Amino acid sequence: MKTSKFSFLLLAVLAALLLQRPALAATQLQGAGATFPAPLYQRWIAEYTKANPDVQINYQAIGSGAGIKQFTQDLVSFGASDAAMTDQEIAAVKKGVVLVPATAGSIVLAYNLPGVETLKLSRDAYVGIFLGKIKKWNDPAITKTNEGVKLPNMSITVCERSDGSGTNFVFTKHLSSISPEFKDQVGEGTSVTWPTGVAGKGNDGVTALIKQNRGAIGYVEYGYAQHNKLPFAQLQDKAGEFVTATTATGAATLATTQFPPNLLRAWPSDPDGKDCYPIATFTWLLIYKKYDNAPIGEAVKKFVTWGLTDGQKFSEDLGYIPLPKQIVDKDMEALKAGE
């Protein structure tokens, strides 16, 4: 019995090795970068390679900054970044860069207040909270916009990201664009120094902090709040209306994005239109303009094209915003232009 099991195992290993053989000859793509879109990219890879077994793709979620570094050093076939790339970083890549907005997400303000199911936060209120000026939940700045909601006399625990991240970048960019005071005191960036609160590592770290602390509020990606069933606040848009984060309101925000010519890099940090959730952002795939190895370049483009079209249908399930059609069209143009 024991030997038969063992020989079976041996056979299985041998079979696996033999089956691997043809795959070794397949095109191998290496990708590295942002952690935020990683679940979606992994899903794309799984689905895509199922349909195209001649390609092997490996994506490592090592963070946007590290992804850009590896991409610049030519260690990967494609990179990924939540903060796109700066002009300086683009200039450092000899083979040229095509920035492709690949998917998008909203950042929500999740909170932990037992008994409070809906919360509307005005711009003054949430800027004040993150600046540490509003310290209690029953502060007039919060109660003013929440008539009929019983807000407790409880301290606010602000929860934030301790690690450098694209989420930080997008959230502080938004706060800086709506509040000169915030811009002056904290500013925007992938790691910022918050004037108040506790910090956790990663979206999951912040989610845990919010869950643990009664009276907590923090910023996390929409998908995390949804998955963990955390309630999140409606935020005031430019016109003064309150908007709930949904895929629709997020997509509406993305559709307003105005890109500069020849470069798909922009942040809709304070959108104008109606029913636009104010904090939504793209995340980018970084592709070389020219590939030394033509088959690799071809395979990368095929994969990215698939992700931009067929791949978008996996977005909503995983908490991402499917790209609006006009953005996908622009991506396709950019992909064709890079040769």
Add this chain to the structure above:
Amino acid sequence: MTSEGRAPASSQLKGGKRRPDLFLALTWVAAVASVLTLLWILESIVMPAWPSIQQNGLNFFTSTVWDVNRNRYGALPFLIGTAVSSLIALCLALPLGVFIALFLSENFLPLAVRQVIRFVVELLAAIPSVVYGLWGIAVVIPIVQQYGGYLADYLGFVPLFSGPSVGNSMLTASLVLAIMVLPTITAISRATLVAVPPTLREGSYAVGATRWETIFRVLVPTAAPGIVAATILAFGRAMGETMAVAMLIGNSPRLSWSLLSPAGTLAGLLANQFGEAQGLQISALMYAALALVLLTLIVNMVGEAVLRHAEKTTAGIR
């Protein structure tokens, strides 16, 4: 040392063919390799840290502002956070650890039972630090939140306990650190206590001392150098601990008197920011790593001094 060590070897070989002493060569290589590795590590920290060392200089150790956006780097809050969390952990773990070691080295219980207890305590060292972090989140944080809340309510006027009591705080991190360093202290202290020659104990009993007098006047002083060594090791472990602390301390770059507020440590800072760091931030983080190495070095040197002193004062007994 070399001349003494060589003497018997050469006398044995007398008359025979003189060969190079391979064992000696091997030990030399091992010793030199470890020193070189340390220098290598230092070099690879100092080189990337250099831009920050030039720019921030000694201000790095006195400034309280760590602001990546404005390229201002001051590590004082993290230095203090590292030192304070380790000190509190040690203050809790040292008495506890030594008492456990005493209990395990005396014959209060049958040997079999003591072996089981010893095994369990030493097993604490085998738990990965991320598991300590998770346990801290699940168990220690709610406790600190609740009782810290009472502390803040009734003793809030004392700066050490001023509220609000956030679960992720200096106190939480220190408590978990204390448990993490406990096995180090217990294991080494027990080993030295057991190694005290039984003649000393018999002598002490012979002149009429009770068991407790023997323990505190003879056994503990004799084992003091070992206990000091255990303390140094534990301190080093507490200062370098990264994962569990980063999960529990709240990672705040602000200085606060309150034990119930979030704080930050050097190791946690590195773990948090290194992944996405760019430009001068990388240098500053390397500088912070250097500061951590220096801090550990200082602790080791102080420990060494205390050890020598302890050895000198207890030399009469041994």
